[in-house]
Amino acid sequence: MSAGSSAATAAPQVSTPSVPRGAQVDLAGVSHSYPLSHDLEHGWLHLLLRRFSPAARARYEAEAAKPDQLAVLNDIDLTVAPGEFVSLVGPSGCGKSTILRLLAGLEQPVEGSVTADSTQVNGPSPLRALAFQDATLLPWRTVRDNVALGPEARGRVERDRRRVEASLQLVGLRDFADSYPATLSGGMAQRASLARALVNRPRLFLLDEPLGKLDALTRLQLQDEILRLWESQRFTAVLVTHDVDEALRLSNRVVVLSERPARVVADIEVPEHDESSDEVRELRRKILGLLGR
Numbered sequence: 001m002s003a004g005s006s007a008a009t010a011a012p013q014v015s016t017p018s019v020p021r022g023a024q025v026d027l028a029g030v031s032h033s034y035p036l037s038h039d040l041e042h043g044w045l046h047l048l049l050r051r052f053s054p055a056a057r058a059r060y061e062a063e064a065a066k067p068d069q070l071a072v073l074n075d076i077d078l079t080v081a082p083g084e085f086v087s088l089v090g091p092s093g094c095g096k097s098t099i100l101r102l103l104a105g106l107e108q109p110v111e112g113s114v115t116a117d118s119t120q121v122n123g124p125s126p127l128r129a130l131a132f133q134d135a136t137l138l139p140w141r142t143v144r145d146n147v148a149l150g151p152e153a154r155g156r157v158e159r160d161r162r163r164v165e166a167s168l169q170l171v172g173l174r175d176f177a178d179s180y181p182a183t184l185s186g187g188m189a190q191r192a193s194l195a196r197a198l199v200n201r202p203r204l205f206l207l208d209e210p211l212g213k214l215d216a217l218t219r220l221q222l223q224d225e226i227l228r229l230w231e232s233q234r235f236t237a238v239l240v241t242h243d244v245d246e247a248l249r250l251s252n253r254v255v256v257l258s259e260r261p262a263r264v265v266a267d268i269e270v271p272e273h274d275e276s277s278d279e280v281r282e283l284r285r286k287i288l289g290l291l292g293r
Helices: 044-049 054-064 096-104 143-147 149-153 161-170 186-198 216-233 244-250 278-290
Strands: 025-035 069-080 085-089 111-116 128-131 204-208 236-240 253-257 264-269
Touching: 025 096, 069 096, 069 111, 069 264, 085 096, 085 244, 096 111, 096 128, 096 204, 096 236, 128 186, 143 149, 143 161, 143 186, 149 161, 161 186, 186 216, 216 244, 236 244, 244 253, 244 278, 253 278, 264 278
Parallel strands: 085 236, 085 253, 128 204, 204 236
Antiparallel strands: 025 069, 025 111, 253 264
16 A cells, blocks of 8 residues: 655545454455357447457457357456455456456356355345446436435435435535536546445445546545545455556555456555655556556
């Protein structure tokens, strides 16, 4: 976990609980695949292929010729300890987001097991929150009402009203609670999305490139915000990102995945450090080398 190299980007110092409240999660021998479109020329895979090189396209089409399935993950073993912050990096389309969906309980692996605190993950839970690249706020609801969606779905609006207000306070949106999404900047919308995810006090926070569409300055500010939230709440966090610098800045560990079907090629610990140190530059070179950049 980095400490930041300047006052402009350093995360605020906050006290942390002595015992992490985050969940331990484990993927053991996890392999996963998706059904292929029966019509490659008009299916979703064909649209995806347009984004890849001819060589990659040929590889995808060869896999498409196999019966019915597109392999995404290959024998993934990964343990995240309570209170850890782990980043997943790897080539586009390699299965990083699939791992988050498995951890969230939105999908079940074809092979292997996914557990949280030694309990099989068989479906979604308010204790496992997922934040996406798009804020996905409902435009007809105020910021406060968007944050209250989780408690509302569980019939706990009145009981959890204080949690809603506390979540807005955590992300600095208390003064914008009655605003509508159309009036928010991109950074503010993502803050609202983070508050909505945190309102249930999750033990596992899954972040699927939540800062990917933000400008550089806002991205740095939100990185500070995520660090502050992690340090104060001490949930377990798993982040998917294409930004190696972001992974090094936020994480205890960086897990590097291969091309699809993904396997773990490196699991790198990130000690406390200054972002401008030789140690960080060496870690960055190592990860970029593993990614072929």
